[in-house]
Amino acid sequence: GNSVTQMEGPVTLSEEAFLTINCTYTATGYPSLFWYVQYPGEGLQLLLKATKADDKGSNKGFEATYRKETTSFHLEKGSVQVSDSAVYFCALSGGSYIPTFGRGTSLIVHP
Amino acid sequence: KAGVTQTPRYLIKTRGQQVTLSCSPISGHRSVSWYQQTPGQGLQFLFEYFSETQRNKGNFPGRFSGRQFSNSRSEMNVSTLELGDSALYLCASSAGLAGGPSSYNEQFFGPGTRLTVL
Numbered sequence: 664g665n666s667v668t669q670m671e672g673p674v675t676l677s678e679e680a681f682l683t684i685n686c687t688y689t690a691t692g693y694p695s696l697f698w699y700v701q702y703p704g705e706g707l708q709l710l711l712k713a714t715k716a717d718d719k720g721s722n723k724g725f726e727a728t729y730r731k732e733t734t735s736f737h738l739e740k741g742s743v744q745v746s747d748s749a750v751y752f753c754a755l756s757g758g759s760y761i762p763t764f765g766r767g768t769s770l771i772v773h774p
Numbered sequence: 775k776a777g778v779t780q781t782p783r784y785l786i787k788t789r790g791q792q793v794t795l796s797c798s799p800i801s802g803h804r805s806v807s808w809y810q811q812t813p814g815q816g817l818q819f820l821f822e823y824f825s826e827t828q829r830n831k832g833n834f835p836g837r838f839s840g841r842q843f844s845n846s847r848s849e850m851n852v853s854t855l856e857l858g859d860s861a862l863y864l865c866a867s868s869a870g871l872a873g874g875p876s877s878y879n880e881q882f883f884g885p886g887t888r889l890t891v892l
Binding site for chain 2: 708762
């Protein structure tokens with residue numbers, strides 16, 4: 664079946680540091696890929712998405728590129744803020760794919 | 775626009791009981807999906823409803839069921855509760871497309887219902 668693998672957390676960074684959260688997926692065909700963010704006590708919010716190979720999704724300084732050759736969709740941000748502290752989920756879905764989420768990566772940003 | 779609302783926010787039940795959770799999607803959204811989130815298994819897809827019909831189903835036992843009403847509001851029912859059913863249950867709505875599964879559309883999540891089974 665389909666699966667999404669994310670790097671284990673927590674990821675702890677200082678403010679203004681560079682962020683990378685790795686995400687790889689297993690699926691037949693070409694699903695759409697997503698990053699969601701979950702702040703404490705809240706539901707998930709869509710952060711960005713990409714619907715086909717080589718697409719780059721971006722939002723709020725975060726970006727991720729759909730890499731079909733490496734089946735990856737790594738999340739990056741050049742300079743994190745304390746307010747970015749949250750749990751980040753990589754996911755795939757689209758068409759006939761049942762939505763599949765990674766286990767989530769907790770990000771902690773210190774001032 | 776009001777967001778996705780879920781009621782109740784917290785629930786405590788005992789083993790063997792049943793429970794019904796409710797979700798009101800964003801106005802105009804016709805697709806509602808349900809997810810179970812646990813520390814051990816992460817976020818798992820339960821099912822999706824569109825125009826009162828179940829369109830997609832995850833790998834959960836038949837104790838988990840749902841329905842959608844004509845106003846797109848959805849309910850999820852779990853019968854014969856087990857300790858392992860303790861989880862955060864999330865509902866998500868999307869505008870959907872009439873021609874097929876809407877899961878590629880942006881999903882808007884509610885805050886969830888925290889179910890504890892004792």
